[in-house]
Amino acid sequence: MYKWIHQFGSPKYFYNISLVLSKWIAFVCIACFIAGLYGGLVLAPADYQQGDSYRIIYIHVPASWMSLFVYLVLATSGAITLIWRIKIADFVARASAPIGASFTFLALTTGAIWGKPMWGTYWVWDARLTSELILLFLYLGYIALQSSFNDKRIAARAGAILALIGVINIPIIHYSVEWWSTLHQGPTISKLDTPSIHYSMLIPLLLMLAAYKTFYIYVALMGVRNEIIESEYNTAWVKKLLDN
Amino acid sequence: MMLNDFFYMGGYGIYVWSAYAITAIVLIFNLILIKKKEKKILYNLRKLKKIKDNNEA
Amino acid sequence: MSESINIFFVMLKRDLILAMRDKTDFINSLIFFIIIIVLFPLTFGSDAKLINELIPGVIWISALLATCLSLESIFRSDFEDGTIEQITLSRYPLTLIVSAKIIAHWLTFGIPLIIISILMGLIFSLPVDVILALFITLLLGTPTLSLFGSVMVVLTIGLRGSMLLSLLILPLSMPVLIFSILAVNNASINQSIIAETYFLGGILLLAISLAPIAASAALRIRLS
Numbered sequence: 001m002y003k004w005i006h007q008f009g010s011p012k013y014f015y016n017i018s019l020v021l022s023k024w025i026a027f028v029c030i031a032c033f034i035a036g037l038y039g040g041l042v043l044a045p046a047d048y049q050q051g052d053s054y055r056i057i058y059i060h061v062p063a064s065w066m067s068l069f070v071y072l073v074l075a076t077s078g079a080i081t082l083i084w085r086i087k088i089a090d091f092v093a094r095a096s097a098p099i100g101a102s103f104t105f106l107a108l109t110t111g112a113i114w115g116k117p118m119w120g121t122y123w124v125w126d127a128r129l130t131s132e133l134i135l136l137f138l139y140l141g142y143i144a145l146q147s148s149f150n151d152k153r154i155a156a157r158a159g160a161i162l163a164l165i166g167v168i169n170i171p172i173i174h175y176s177v178e179w180w181s182t183l184h185q186g187p188t189i190s191k192l193d194t195p196s197i198h199y200s201m202l203i204p205l206l207l208m209l210a211a212y213k214t215f216y217i218y219v220a221l222m223g224v225r226n227e228i229i230e231s232e233y234n235t236a237w238v239k240k241l242l243d244n
Numbered sequence: 245m246m247l248n249d250f251f252y253m254g255g256y257g258i259y260v261w262s263a264y265a266i267t268a269i270v271l272i273f274n275l276i277l278i279k280k281k282e283k284k285i286l287y288n289l290r291k292l293k294k295i296k297d298n299n300e301a
Numbered sequence: 302m303s304e305s306i307n308i309f310f311v312m313l314k315r316d317l318i319l320a321m322r323d324k325t326d327f328i329n330s331l332i333f334f335i336i337i338i339v340l341f342p343l344t345f346g347s348d349a350k351l352i353n354e355l356i357p358g359v360i361w362i363s364a365l366l367a368t369c370l371s372l373e374s375i376f377r378s379d380f381e382d383g384t385i386e387q388i389t390l391s392r393y394p395l396t397l398i399v400s401a402k403i404i405a406h407w408l409t410f411g412i413p414l415i416i417i418s419i420l421m422g423l424i425f426s427l428p429v430d431v432i433l434a435l436f437i438t439l440l441l442g443t444p445t446l447s448l449f450g451s452v453m454v455v456l457t458i459g460l461r462g463s464m465l466l467s468l469l470i471l472p473l474s475m476p477v478l479i480f481s482i483l484a485v486n487n488a489s490i491n492q493s494i495i496a497e498t499y500f501l502g503g504i505l506l507l508a509i510s511l512a513p514i515a516a517s518a519a520l521r522i523r524l525s
């Protein structure tokens with residue numbers, strides 16, 4: 001089993017496997033988007049309190065979950081880079097940062113647009129929104145730091161330290177709605193409890209989450225392939241790849 | 245009638261659809277950016293390879 | 302063991318003497334601090350009530366910005382003349398040496414900052430509760446800023462792009478800023494500030510335990 005995992009550290013193996021995987025992932029992603037959007041926009045009934053505006057949940061909640069998930073991937077790849085010096089981890093971290101920043105931006109903007117008709121304000125300085133904004137600045141700082149180094153190996157390791165320091169923000173974002181009760185509503189889905197949301201609304205939400213996740217994996221894999229080609233362009237297999 | 249309801253979204257149409265539009269724009273933008281970067285990298289590396297091969301030949 | 306403790310004090314004394322010899326570094330940041338605070342009432346006009354409400358927050362934000370400015374001085378001169386490589390390669394624990402430098406920075410910059418903020422509070426005739434809250438939050442907050450900031454300094458020292466350091470420090474210092482401003486606001490309406498003080502103390506302890514380790518790891522990365 002370790003041999004199987006070890007192979008992922010080899011750029012050539014990773015490149016070829018990810019090419020095959022990406023086709024399937026794109027297919028799953030498109031299917032989940034279509035199913036989720038149809039279920040969420042057409043099939044699911046209007047909410048009792050919020051009417052039809054609650055449908056923003058289908059793009060707001062997956063975006064915010066993914067913003068946290070991608071940051072954890074970033075921090076974990078950074079830790080792998082620091083401890084085991086595996087190049088693929090460098091590439092995964094570098095490729096995940098822009099898409100993670102986009103997800104955070106989407107979570108903030110869709111949340112603001114949702115907030116205006118529902119709670120009368122685009123923005124409020126409560127714990128969850130402020131720490132999500134901090135997350136956006138962490139992503140942007142990470143991207144800025146990575147792009148100011150000439151040597152990409154050192155850039156990856158320096159970025160890893162920044163990402164690991166910022167991990168403290170993730171539990172703050174996640175538990176902020178439980179610790180402080182301010183504007184943002186409480187958690188609807190938890191691992192250990194039955195969800196407080198009806199199944200006809202839950203299923204499209206989970207489908208949209210799967211769609212966002214596969215979208216992230218597809219884009220990140222493409223970014224990793226780009227980095228692999230750039231860094232390995234002296235090897236024979238890349239030369240053969242460039243020829244056709 | 246149903247299509248109208250779909251766009252009107254019980255009065256919140258502009259909010260819901262602007263949110264979905266921003267999401268679509270940002271996600272598609274990310275996709276396009278990565279694909280463009282891939283094309284650029286392949287183009288540059290191929291050019292570099294051609295120069296190197298010509299120098300060695 | 303006592304050798305390591307000796308090296309800590311040697312480093313601390315060295316940095317303090319260097320800071321005293323070339324006072325321009327930290328005095329510039331302190332003057333910057335004072336100027337920003339003085340600029341704000343110019344824009345508020347003479348609405349005394351508005352000034353009194355906003356000045357504590359202004360003092361805190363100016364403290365943050367001035368700290369960003371002054372942080373580069375911790376490692377810059379050592380980086381430029383190569384001392385930092387000697388220090389990293391020496392057999393003494395790098396974490397200890399880095400903490401000595403950070404403490405020296407706080408002693409030369411943080412303590413005058415706190416004293417000047419209290420003076421500013423008196424100048425703007427803020428109530429005693431608010432000045433006390435300002436003092437406590439700055440006392441707990443400025444070391445945290447120095448500690449987290451020093452990690453960012455090590456990551457960005459010598460890179461092109463001048464604002465990168467500030468861009469990296471600000472997200473990490475937002476929790477400190479939020480809790481300090483909450484404390485000061487609570488003090489101005491005569492509520493207890495003990496909860497925010499606990500939070501600030503907790504963040505400070507986190508910073509004390511983690512920042513020197515992170516800074517020395519970052520130093521080894523930058524010099525590899």
